[in-house]
Amino acid sequence: MRMPRLTRQGERHTKWRANPMWICPKCLFRWKVLPGPIDEKTKKPRRKTDKERNAEKVCRSCKGVGLHCGSKKEADYYAKVQKMKDRGEIADFKFQVPFQLEGCKYIADFVIEDLDGTIRVVDVKGYAGETQLSRQKIRQMRERYGIKVEVV
Numbered sequence: 035m036r037m038p039r040l041t042r043q044g045e046r047h048t049k050w051r052a053n054p055m056w057i058c059p060k061c062l063f064r065w066k067v068l069p070g071p072i073d074e075k076t077k078k079p080r081r082k083t084d085k086e087r088n089a090e091k092v093c094r095s096c097k098g099v100g101l102h103c104g105s106k107k108e109a110d111y112y113a114k115v116q117k118m119k120d121r122g123e124i125a126d127f128k129f130q131v132p133f134q135l136e137g138c139k140y141i142a143d144f145v146i147e148d149l150d151g152t153i154r155v156v157d158v159k160g161y162a163g164e165t166q167l168s169r170q171k172i173r174q175m176r177e178r179y180g181i182k183v184e185v186v
């Protein structure tokens with residue numbers, strides 16, 4: 035029997051397949067991050083060169099530069115908050131904001147500023163369930179910055 039893949043915390047991986055996407059911040063066009071070209075020796079996708087990666091992230095619709103999202107859900111959420119900002123329902127938002135925590139860094143997916151100035155942090159989970167690590171970071175965010183992280 036093959037061993038199930040374990041996460042860093044020794045937990046069993048739930049059915050998780052990352053589905054990274056690009057999103058154009060200007061026109062909100064979304065497209066898939068492609069695997070690298072097949073390496074002839076190993077027959078497996080190899081790492082993309084910077085040139086290949088840069089060519090891939092150009093928006094086909096408006097030639098803007100795409101932003102890398104870890105999952106399709108994250109890309110969809112980006113489109114959602116951008117539309118909310120356009121309609122004036124929120125004051126502003128920032129994407130992928132780093133916060134320094136004790137001994138580690140937490141990259142918040144979205145930091146949203148409400149119309150009354152309240153700051154909210156939203157973490158988009160691309161798969162079911164949270165890992166021990168993210169729970170710890172969420173707790174530290176509350177203790178250190180007094181920010182409650184919403185997990186969507």
Ligand SMILES: [Zn+2]
Nearest residue numbers: 058061093096
């Ligand atoms: Zn575009």
